[in-house]
Amino acid sequence: MANIMIADDSDAIRLVLKDILSIGNHTVVAEAIDGEEATDLFFKNSPDLLLLDLAMPKKDGLTVLTEIIEKNPQAKIVLITASDDQKIINQCLEIGATSCISKPFDFNSVLKQINDILG
Numbered sequence: 550m551a552n553i554m555i556a557d558d559s560d561a562i563r564l565v566l567k568d569i570l571s572i573g574n575h576t577v578v579a580e581a582i583d584g585e586e587a588t589d590l591f592f593k594n595s596p597d598l599l600l601l602d603l604a605m606p607k608k609d610g611l612t613v614l615t616e617i618i619e620k621n622p623q624a625k626i627v628l629i630t631a632s633d634d635q636k637i638i639n640q641c642l643e644i645g646a647t648s649c650i651s652k653p654f655d656f657n658s659v660l661k662q663i664n665d666i667l668g
Contacts, residue, residue: 551667552578554596556587556613557629558605562652566600566629566659573660584608588616591624598667600650603630603637611641618645625666629654 553575555566567577579594581587585607591599599617603610610628617624628641631652638649647666650659 550574550576551597551663552576552594553598553600553663554579554581554587554591554594555600556581556584556590556605556610557600557602558582559602562602562629569656569659570663573664575663582606584610584613587613591617592620598625598627598647598663600627600629600663601646603628603632603641611637611644614641614644614646627663627666 550573553570555563555577557563563580570577578596579590581590583606587601588608601610601613614626617626622645625647628646628649629652630649648662650662
């Protein structure tokens with residue numbers, strides 16, 4: 550259905566997200582384990598959607614989000630966060646994040662949210 554990129558420093562989270570996306574017939578085109586890799590791989594792969602962790606090494610998700618949106622304002626980026634810091638989440642949404650998924654996440658709600666965003 551869609552080409553999706555995952556950026557999260559946790560192997561376990563990336564594996565769970567890949568399983569969810571696979572069941573939804575989506576293809577994972579790239580996986581990043583830190584913020585620098587996330588930015589590079591996003592522009593190399595041009596995914597339909599980026600699932601982006603806020604807390605990552607080298608560059609945090611807020612920085613990655615800002616860099617991508619500056620170059621591609623139409624990018625669809627869904628934040629993944631364990632933080633309940635509404636100020637940071639709101640800041641990301643104002644910059645251009647499409648939506649936010651809180652960890653731990655519910656399988657069905659993640660897939661529904663992704664499918665709704667992709668139309």
